[in-house]
Amino acid sequence: MITIDKKSYIGKGNHREVYRHPENNKLCVKIVFDGSENSRQVIREKSYYKHLEKRNISWEMLSRYHGDVITDMGPASVFELITDHDDEVSKTLEYYISESEITAAHYDELRVLLYEFRDYLASQRIITKTLDPGNIVCQKNEQGIFRLSVIDNIGNLDLIPISNYIDFLAQKKIHRRWIRFEKKLRNEHSDNAPLMRILDKL
Ligand SMILES: Nc1ncnc2c1ncn2[C@@H]1O[C@H](COP(=O)(O)OP(=O)(O)O)[C@@H](O)[C@H]1O
Ligand SMILES: [Mg+2]
Known part of the structure:
Protein backbone atom coordinates (compact mmCIF):
# COMPACT_ATOMS: atom_id res chain seq x y z
CA MET A 1 0.00 0.00 0.00
CA LEU A 81 2.48 12.33 -15.21
CA ILE A 82 2.89 15.07 -17.81
CA THR A 83 5.10 17.88 -16.48
CA ASP A 84 6.71 21.06 -17.80
CA HIS A 85 10.43 21.89 -17.84
CA ASP A 86 10.16 23.34 -14.31
CA ASP A 87 8.58 20.11 -12.94
CA GLU A 88 5.19 21.80 -12.58
CA VAL A 89 2.26 19.66 -13.72
CA SER A 90 1.37 20.67 -17.28
CA LYS A 91 -1.81 22.69 -17.62
CA THR A 92 -4.80 21.55 -19.63
CA LEU A 93 -5.79 22.84 -23.04
CA GLU A 94 -8.91 24.09 -21.27
CA TYR A 95 -6.68 26.55 -19.43
CA TYR A 96 -4.89 27.71 -22.59
CA ILE A 97 -8.16 28.42 -24.38
CA SER A 98 -10.01 29.86 -21.38
CA GLU A 99 -8.97 33.42 -22.27
CA SER A 100 -8.14 34.75 -25.71
CA GLU A 101 -5.04 36.55 -24.36
CA ILE A 102 -3.57 33.24 -23.20
CA THR A 103 -4.40 31.57 -26.52
CA ALA A 104 -2.90 34.51 -28.42
CA ALA A 105 0.34 34.22 -26.44
CA HIS A 106 0.68 30.60 -27.63
CA TYR A 107 -0.96 31.01 -31.02
CA ASP A 108 1.78 29.61 -33.27
CA GLU A 109 2.54 26.69 -30.96
CA LEU A 110 -1.09 25.66 -30.55
CA ARG A 111 -1.78 25.92 -34.28
CA VAL A 112 1.02 23.51 -35.16
CA LEU A 113 0.51 21.22 -32.18
CA LEU A 114 -3.23 20.74 -32.62
CA TYR A 115 -2.48 19.68 -36.16
CA GLU A 116 0.21 17.24 -35.02
CA PHE A 117 -2.05 15.96 -32.25
CA ARG A 118 -4.88 15.19 -34.68
CA ASP A 119 -2.41 13.47 -36.94
CA TYR A 120 -1.00 11.42 -34.05
CA LEU A 121 -4.43 10.10 -32.98
CA ALA A 122 -5.19 9.03 -36.54
CA SER A 123 -1.78 7.51 -37.32
CA GLN A 124 -1.59 5.60 -34.03
CA ARG A 125 -5.27 4.73 -34.34
CA ILE A 126 -6.24 5.94 -30.86
CA ILE A 127 -9.99 6.09 -30.28
CA THR A 128 -11.26 8.55 -27.70
CA LYS A 129 -14.66 8.23 -26.07
CA THR A 130 -14.96 11.99 -26.29
CA LEU A 131 -12.21 14.51 -26.87
CA ASP A 132 -12.34 17.25 -24.28
CA PRO A 133 -9.94 20.16 -23.68
CA GLY A 134 -9.94 19.23 -19.97
CA ASN A 135 -8.51 15.83 -20.88
CA ILE A 136 -5.65 17.19 -22.99
CA VAL A 137 -2.59 18.76 -21.39
CA CYS A 138 -0.10 21.14 -22.97
CA GLN A 139 3.50 20.39 -22.09
CA LYS A 140 5.92 23.32 -21.94
CA ASN A 141 9.67 23.71 -22.24
CA GLU A 142 11.61 26.99 -21.93
CA GLN A 143 10.44 28.07 -25.38
CA GLY A 144 6.74 27.40 -24.89
CA ILE A 145 4.27 24.59 -25.47
CA PHE A 146 5.86 21.75 -27.43
CA ARG A 147 3.43 18.84 -27.09
CA LEU A 148 -0.22 18.02 -26.43
CA SER A 149 -1.09 14.78 -24.63
CA VAL A 150 -4.31 12.93 -23.89
CA ILE A 151 -4.65 12.09 -20.21
CA ASP A 152 -8.15 10.64 -19.93
CA ASN A 153 -11.20 9.15 -21.61
CA ILE A 154 -9.87 6.91 -24.35
CA GLY A 155 -11.41 3.70 -25.65
CA ASN A 156 -14.33 2.41 -27.57
CA LEU A 157 -17.88 2.54 -26.22
CA ASP A 158 -19.29 0.15 -28.80
CA LEU A 159 -20.86 -3.02 -27.44
CA ILE A 160 -18.77 -5.02 -29.87
CA PRO A 161 -15.67 -2.87 -30.48
CA ILE A 162 -14.95 -4.23 -33.92
CA SER A 163 -13.52 -0.88 -35.07
CA ASN A 164 -10.53 -1.52 -32.77
CA TYR A 165 -9.43 -4.07 -35.35
CA ILE A 166 -10.58 -2.63 -38.65
CA ASP A 167 -8.54 0.37 -39.64
CA PHE A 168 -11.13 1.90 -41.93
CA LEU A 169 -13.81 1.87 -39.20
CA ALA A 170 -11.35 3.20 -36.62
CA GLN A 171 -10.37 6.10 -38.87
CA LYS A 172 -14.02 7.01 -39.38
CA LYS A 173 -14.58 7.00 -35.65
CA ILE A 174 -11.46 9.04 -34.91
CA HIS A 175 -12.48 11.56 -37.55
CA ARG A 176 -15.99 11.85 -36.07
CA ARG A 177 -14.58 12.46 -32.58
CA TRP A 178 -12.35 15.19 -33.96
CA ILE A 179 -15.21 16.93 -35.78
CA ARG A 180 -17.27 16.83 -32.58
CA PHE A 181 -14.31 18.23 -30.61
CA GLU A 182 -13.88 21.12 -33.06
CA LYS A 183 -17.60 21.87 -32.98
CA LYS A 184 -17.57 21.96 -29.21
CA LEU A 185 -14.60 24.34 -29.14
CA ARG A 186 -16.34 26.59 -31.67
CA ASN A 187 -19.57 26.63 -29.67
CA GLU A 188 -18.09 27.07 -26.23
CA HIS A 189 -15.27 29.47 -27.12
CA SER A 190 -16.75 31.51 -29.95
CA ASP A 191 -15.52 34.69 -28.23
CA ASN A 192 -11.92 33.44 -28.39
CA ALA A 193 -10.85 34.93 -31.74
CA PRO A 194 -7.33 33.46 -31.89
CA LEU A 195 -8.74 29.99 -31.18
CA MET A 196 -11.32 30.40 -33.95
CA ARG A 197 -8.51 31.42 -36.32
CA ILE A 198 -6.51 28.33 -35.32
CA LEU A 199 -9.50 26.08 -36.02
CA ASP A 200 -10.17 27.76 -39.35
CA LYS A 201 -6.62 27.03 -40.47
CA LEU A 202 -6.51 23.46 -39.19
N1 LIG B 1 -1.23 12.31 -16.58
C1 LIG B 1 -1.51 13.55 -16.19
N2 LIG B 1 -0.59 14.53 -16.31
C2 LIG B 1 -0.87 15.79 -15.91
N3 LIG B 1 -2.05 16.17 -15.36
C3 LIG B 1 -3.00 15.25 -15.21
C4 LIG B 1 -2.80 13.89 -15.62
N4 LIG B 1 -3.92 13.20 -15.36
C5 LIG B 1 -4.80 14.07 -14.83
N5 LIG B 1 -4.28 15.30 -14.73
C6 LIG B 1 -4.97 16.49 -14.17
O1 LIG B 1 -6.01 16.06 -13.29
C7 LIG B 1 -7.31 16.40 -13.80
C8 LIG B 1 -8.29 15.26 -13.57
O2 LIG B 1 -7.80 14.06 -14.13
P1 LIG B 1 -8.70 13.09 -15.03
O3 LIG B 1 -7.90 11.88 -15.33
O4 LIG B 1 -9.21 13.85 -16.20
O5 LIG B 1 -9.89 12.73 -14.02
P2 LIG B 1 -11.40 12.28 -14.34
O6 LIG B 1 -11.34 10.84 -14.74
O7 LIG B 1 -12.14 12.49 -13.07
O8 LIG B 1 -11.89 13.17 -15.46
C9 LIG B 1 -7.08 16.72 -15.27
O9 LIG B 1 -8.02 17.63 -15.77
C10 LIG B 1 -5.66 17.28 -15.28
O10 LIG B 1 -5.66 18.65 -14.90
MG1 LIG C 1 -11.08 13.98 -17.13
Missing part, protein backbone atom coordinates in the same frame (compact mmCIF):
# COMPACT_ATOMS: atom_id res chain seq x y z
CA ILE A 2 1.21 3.51 -0.75
CA THR A 3 0.42 6.62 1.25
CA ILE A 4 -0.75 9.66 -0.66
CA ASP A 5 0.67 13.03 0.31
CA LYS A 6 -2.48 15.20 0.32
CA LYS A 7 -0.34 18.22 -0.49
CA SER A 8 0.58 16.63 -3.83
CA TYR A 9 -2.98 17.04 -5.10
CA ILE A 10 -3.09 17.80 -8.84
CA GLY A 11 -6.74 18.05 -9.79
CA LYS A 12 -9.95 16.20 -10.35
CA GLY A 13 -12.52 15.56 -13.04
CA ASN A 14 -15.90 13.89 -12.75
CA HIS A 15 -14.65 10.55 -11.47
CA ARG A 16 -11.16 10.76 -10.04
CA GLU A 17 -8.85 12.75 -7.82
CA VAL A 18 -5.29 12.92 -9.07
CA TYR A 19 -2.14 13.11 -6.92
CA ARG A 20 1.56 12.86 -7.60
CA HIS A 21 2.95 9.38 -7.01
CA PRO A 22 4.77 9.48 -3.64
CA GLU A 23 7.70 7.41 -4.94
CA ASN A 24 8.12 8.50 -8.55
CA ASN A 25 7.85 12.07 -9.81
CA LYS A 26 7.17 10.88 -13.37
CA LEU A 27 3.91 9.23 -12.31
CA CYS A 28 0.53 10.20 -10.92
CA VAL A 29 -2.08 8.25 -9.00
CA LYS A 30 -5.78 8.49 -9.88
CA ILE A 31 -8.26 7.62 -7.16
CA VAL A 32 -11.90 7.04 -8.01
CA PHE A 33 -14.28 8.95 -5.72
CA ASP A 34 -17.65 8.20 -7.29
CA GLY A 35 -17.64 4.41 -6.78
CA SER A 36 -17.17 3.69 -10.48
CA GLU A 37 -13.85 1.79 -10.19
CA ASN A 38 -15.41 -1.53 -11.12
CA SER A 39 -17.84 -0.12 -13.64
CA ARG A 40 -17.98 -1.51 -17.14
CA GLN A 41 -16.59 1.78 -18.46
CA VAL A 42 -13.45 1.65 -16.33
CA ILE A 43 -12.83 -2.03 -17.05
CA ARG A 44 -13.23 -1.35 -20.76
CA GLU A 45 -10.82 1.58 -20.57
CA LYS A 46 -8.15 -0.59 -18.97
CA SER A 47 -8.58 -3.28 -21.57
CA TYR A 48 -8.20 -0.62 -24.26
CA TYR A 49 -4.83 0.40 -22.79
CA LYS A 50 -3.82 -3.25 -22.87
CA HIS A 51 -4.92 -3.41 -26.50
CA LEU A 52 -2.72 -0.38 -27.31
CA GLU A 53 0.25 -1.95 -25.50
CA LYS A 54 -0.17 -5.08 -27.59
CA ARG A 55 -0.30 -3.02 -30.74
CA ASN A 56 2.96 -1.38 -29.67
CA ILE A 57 1.84 2.19 -30.41
CA SER A 58 3.86 5.33 -29.82
CA TRP A 59 2.96 6.85 -26.42
CA GLU A 60 4.29 10.23 -27.42
CA MET A 61 1.00 12.09 -26.97
CA LEU A 62 -0.87 9.72 -24.67
CA SER A 63 -0.22 9.34 -20.95
CA ARG A 64 0.69 5.71 -20.43
CA TYR A 65 -1.14 3.48 -17.96
CA HIS A 66 1.14 1.83 -15.36
CA GLY A 67 -1.27 -0.54 -13.62
CA ASP A 68 -3.14 -0.32 -10.33
CA VAL A 69 -2.10 0.20 -6.71
CA ILE A 70 -3.77 0.26 -3.34
CA THR A 71 -3.44 3.57 -1.53
CA ASP A 72 -4.50 4.78 1.90
CA MET A 73 -7.34 6.56 0.07
CA GLY A 74 -8.53 3.45 -1.73
CA PRO A 75 -7.76 1.60 -4.97
CA ALA A 76 -6.07 3.68 -7.65
CA SER A 77 -4.58 3.62 -11.12
CA VAL A 78 -1.09 4.83 -11.96
CA PHE A 79 -0.35 6.91 -15.06
CA GLU A 80 2.56 8.77 -16.56
Whole structure:
Protein backbone atom coordinates (compact mmCIF):
# COMPACT_ATOMS: atom_id res chain seq x y z
CA MET A 1 0.00 0.00 0.00
CA ILE A 2 1.21 3.51 -0.75
CA THR A 3 0.42 6.62 1.25
CA ILE A 4 -0.75 9.66 -0.66
CA ASP A 5 0.67 13.03 0.31
CA LYS A 6 -2.48 15.20 0.32
CA LYS A 7 -0.34 18.22 -0.49
CA SER A 8 0.58 16.63 -3.83
CA TYR A 9 -2.98 17.04 -5.10
CA ILE A 10 -3.09 17.80 -8.84
CA GLY A 11 -6.74 18.05 -9.79
CA LYS A 12 -9.95 16.20 -10.35
CA GLY A 13 -12.52 15.56 -13.04
CA ASN A 14 -15.90 13.89 -12.75
CA HIS A 15 -14.65 10.55 -11.47
CA ARG A 16 -11.16 10.76 -10.04
CA GLU A 17 -8.85 12.75 -7.82
CA VAL A 18 -5.29 12.92 -9.07
CA TYR A 19 -2.14 13.11 -6.92
CA ARG A 20 1.56 12.86 -7.60
CA HIS A 21 2.95 9.38 -7.01
CA PRO A 22 4.77 9.48 -3.64
CA GLU A 23 7.70 7.41 -4.94
CA ASN A 24 8.12 8.50 -8.55
CA ASN A 25 7.85 12.07 -9.81
CA LYS A 26 7.17 10.88 -13.37
CA LEU A 27 3.91 9.23 -12.31
CA CYS A 28 0.53 10.20 -10.92
CA VAL A 29 -2.08 8.25 -9.00
CA LYS A 30 -5.78 8.49 -9.88
CA ILE A 31 -8.26 7.62 -7.16
CA VAL A 32 -11.90 7.04 -8.01
CA PHE A 33 -14.28 8.95 -5.72
CA ASP A 34 -17.65 8.20 -7.29
CA GLY A 35 -17.64 4.41 -6.78
CA SER A 36 -17.17 3.69 -10.48
CA GLU A 37 -13.85 1.79 -10.19
CA ASN A 38 -15.41 -1.53 -11.12
CA SER A 39 -17.84 -0.12 -13.64
CA ARG A 40 -17.98 -1.51 -17.14
CA GLN A 41 -16.59 1.78 -18.46
CA VAL A 42 -13.45 1.65 -16.33
CA ILE A 43 -12.83 -2.03 -17.05
CA ARG A 44 -13.23 -1.35 -20.76
CA GLU A 45 -10.82 1.58 -20.57
CA LYS A 46 -8.15 -0.59 -18.97
CA SER A 47 -8.58 -3.28 -21.57
CA TYR A 48 -8.20 -0.62 -24.26
CA TYR A 49 -4.83 0.40 -22.79
CA LYS A 50 -3.82 -3.25 -22.87
CA HIS A 51 -4.92 -3.41 -26.50
CA LEU A 52 -2.72 -0.38 -27.31
CA GLU A 53 0.25 -1.95 -25.50
CA LYS A 54 -0.17 -5.08 -27.59
CA ARG A 55 -0.30 -3.02 -30.74
CA ASN A 56 2.96 -1.38 -29.67
CA ILE A 57 1.84 2.19 -30.41
CA SER A 58 3.86 5.33 -29.82
CA TRP A 59 2.96 6.85 -26.42
CA GLU A 60 4.29 10.23 -27.42
CA MET A 61 1.00 12.09 -26.97
CA LEU A 62 -0.87 9.72 -24.67
CA SER A 63 -0.22 9.34 -20.95
CA ARG A 64 0.69 5.71 -20.43
CA TYR A 65 -1.14 3.48 -17.96
CA HIS A 66 1.14 1.83 -15.36
CA GLY A 67 -1.27 -0.54 -13.62
CA ASP A 68 -3.14 -0.32 -10.33
CA VAL A 69 -2.10 0.20 -6.71
CA ILE A 70 -3.77 0.26 -3.34
CA THR A 71 -3.44 3.57 -1.53
CA ASP A 72 -4.50 4.78 1.90
CA MET A 73 -7.34 6.56 0.07
CA GLY A 74 -8.53 3.45 -1.73
CA PRO A 75 -7.76 1.60 -4.97
CA ALA A 76 -6.07 3.68 -7.65
CA SER A 77 -4.58 3.62 -11.12
CA VAL A 78 -1.09 4.83 -11.96
CA PHE A 79 -0.35 6.91 -15.06
CA GLU A 80 2.56 8.77 -16.56
CA LEU A 81 2.48 12.33 -15.21
CA ILE A 82 2.89 15.07 -17.81
CA THR A 83 5.10 17.88 -16.48
CA ASP A 84 6.71 21.06 -17.80
CA HIS A 85 10.43 21.89 -17.84
CA ASP A 86 10.16 23.34 -14.31
CA ASP A 87 8.58 20.11 -12.94
CA GLU A 88 5.19 21.80 -12.58
CA VAL A 89 2.26 19.66 -13.72
CA SER A 90 1.37 20.67 -17.28
CA LYS A 91 -1.81 22.69 -17.62
CA THR A 92 -4.80 21.55 -19.63
CA LEU A 93 -5.79 22.84 -23.04
CA GLU A 94 -8.91 24.09 -21.27
CA TYR A 95 -6.68 26.55 -19.43
CA TYR A 96 -4.89 27.71 -22.59
CA ILE A 97 -8.16 28.42 -24.38
CA SER A 98 -10.01 29.86 -21.38
CA GLU A 99 -8.97 33.42 -22.27
CA SER A 100 -8.14 34.75 -25.71
CA GLU A 101 -5.04 36.55 -24.36
CA ILE A 102 -3.57 33.24 -23.20
CA THR A 103 -4.40 31.57 -26.52
CA ALA A 104 -2.90 34.51 -28.42
CA ALA A 105 0.34 34.22 -26.44
CA HIS A 106 0.68 30.60 -27.63
CA TYR A 107 -0.96 31.01 -31.02
CA ASP A 108 1.78 29.61 -33.27
CA GLU A 109 2.54 26.69 -30.96
CA LEU A 110 -1.09 25.66 -30.55
CA ARG A 111 -1.78 25.92 -34.28
CA VAL A 112 1.02 23.51 -35.16
CA LEU A 113 0.51 21.22 -32.18
CA LEU A 114 -3.23 20.74 -32.62
CA TYR A 115 -2.48 19.68 -36.16
CA GLU A 116 0.21 17.24 -35.02
CA PHE A 117 -2.05 15.96 -32.25
CA ARG A 118 -4.88 15.19 -34.68
CA ASP A 119 -2.41 13.47 -36.94
CA TYR A 120 -1.00 11.42 -34.05
CA LEU A 121 -4.43 10.10 -32.98
CA ALA A 122 -5.19 9.03 -36.54
CA SER A 123 -1.78 7.51 -37.32
CA GLN A 124 -1.59 5.60 -34.03
CA ARG A 125 -5.27 4.73 -34.34
CA ILE A 126 -6.24 5.94 -30.86
CA ILE A 127 -9.99 6.09 -30.28
CA THR A 128 -11.26 8.55 -27.70
CA LYS A 129 -14.66 8.23 -26.07
CA THR A 130 -14.96 11.99 -26.29
CA LEU A 131 -12.21 14.51 -26.87
CA ASP A 132 -12.34 17.25 -24.28
CA PRO A 133 -9.94 20.16 -23.68
CA GLY A 134 -9.94 19.23 -19.97
CA ASN A 135 -8.51 15.83 -20.88
CA ILE A 136 -5.65 17.19 -22.99
CA VAL A 137 -2.59 18.76 -21.39
CA CYS A 138 -0.10 21.14 -22.97
CA GLN A 139 3.50 20.39 -22.09
CA LYS A 140 5.92 23.32 -21.94
CA ASN A 141 9.67 23.71 -22.24
CA GLU A 142 11.61 26.99 -21.93
CA GLN A 143 10.44 28.07 -25.38
CA GLY A 144 6.74 27.40 -24.89
CA ILE A 145 4.27 24.59 -25.47
CA PHE A 146 5.86 21.75 -27.43
CA ARG A 147 3.43 18.84 -27.09
CA LEU A 148 -0.22 18.02 -26.43
CA SER A 149 -1.09 14.78 -24.63
CA VAL A 150 -4.31 12.93 -23.89
CA ILE A 151 -4.65 12.09 -20.21
CA ASP A 152 -8.15 10.64 -19.93
CA ASN A 153 -11.20 9.15 -21.61
CA ILE A 154 -9.87 6.91 -24.35
CA GLY A 155 -11.41 3.70 -25.65
CA ASN A 156 -14.33 2.41 -27.57
CA LEU A 157 -17.88 2.54 -26.22
CA ASP A 158 -19.29 0.15 -28.80
CA LEU A 159 -20.86 -3.02 -27.44
CA ILE A 160 -18.77 -5.02 -29.87
CA PRO A 161 -15.67 -2.87 -30.48
CA ILE A 162 -14.95 -4.23 -33.92
CA SER A 163 -13.52 -0.88 -35.07
CA ASN A 164 -10.53 -1.52 -32.77
CA TYR A 165 -9.43 -4.07 -35.35
CA ILE A 166 -10.58 -2.63 -38.65
CA ASP A 167 -8.54 0.37 -39.64
CA PHE A 168 -11.13 1.90 -41.93
CA LEU A 169 -13.81 1.87 -39.20
CA ALA A 170 -11.35 3.20 -36.62
CA GLN A 171 -10.37 6.10 -38.87
CA LYS A 172 -14.02 7.01 -39.38
CA LYS A 173 -14.58 7.00 -35.65
CA ILE A 174 -11.46 9.04 -34.91
CA HIS A 175 -12.48 11.56 -37.55
CA ARG A 176 -15.99 11.85 -36.07
CA ARG A 177 -14.58 12.46 -32.58
CA TRP A 178 -12.35 15.19 -33.96
CA ILE A 179 -15.21 16.93 -35.78
CA ARG A 180 -17.27 16.83 -32.58
CA PHE A 181 -14.31 18.23 -30.61
CA GLU A 182 -13.88 21.12 -33.06
CA LYS A 183 -17.60 21.87 -32.98
CA LYS A 184 -17.57 21.96 -29.21
CA LEU A 185 -14.60 24.34 -29.14
CA ARG A 186 -16.34 26.59 -31.67
CA ASN A 187 -19.57 26.63 -29.67
CA GLU A 188 -18.09 27.07 -26.23
CA HIS A 189 -15.27 29.47 -27.12
CA SER A 190 -16.75 31.51 -29.95
CA ASP A 191 -15.52 34.69 -28.23
CA ASN A 192 -11.92 33.44 -28.39
CA ALA A 193 -10.85 34.93 -31.74
CA PRO A 194 -7.33 33.46 -31.89
CA LEU A 195 -8.74 29.99 -31.18
CA MET A 196 -11.32 30.40 -33.95
CA ARG A 197 -8.51 31.42 -36.32
CA ILE A 198 -6.51 28.33 -35.32
CA LEU A 199 -9.50 26.08 -36.02
CA ASP A 200 -10.17 27.76 -39.35
CA LYS A 201 -6.62 27.03 -40.47
CA LEU A 202 -6.51 23.46 -39.19
N1 LIG B 1 -1.23 12.31 -16.58
C1 LIG B 1 -1.51 13.55 -16.19
N2 LIG B 1 -0.59 14.53 -16.31
C2 LIG B 1 -0.87 15.79 -15.91
N3 LIG B 1 -2.05 16.17 -15.36
C3 LIG B 1 -3.00 15.25 -15.21
C4 LIG B 1 -2.80 13.89 -15.62
N4 LIG B 1 -3.92 13.20 -15.36
C5 LIG B 1 -4.80 14.07 -14.83
N5 LIG B 1 -4.28 15.30 -14.73
C6 LIG B 1 -4.97 16.49 -14.17
O1 LIG B 1 -6.01 16.06 -13.29
C7 LIG B 1 -7.31 16.40 -13.80
C8 LIG B 1 -8.29 15.26 -13.57
O2 LIG B 1 -7.80 14.06 -14.13
P1 LIG B 1 -8.70 13.09 -15.03
O3 LIG B 1 -7.90 11.88 -15.33
O4 LIG B 1 -9.21 13.85 -16.20
O5 LIG B 1 -9.89 12.73 -14.02
P2 LIG B 1 -11.40 12.28 -14.34
O6 LIG B 1 -11.34 10.84 -14.74
O7 LIG B 1 -12.14 12.49 -13.07
O8 LIG B 1 -11.89 13.17 -15.46
C9 LIG B 1 -7.08 16.72 -15.27
O9 LIG B 1 -8.02 17.63 -15.77
C10 LIG B 1 -5.66 17.28 -15.28
O10 LIG B 1 -5.66 18.65 -14.90
MG1 LIG C 1 -11.08 13.98 -17.13
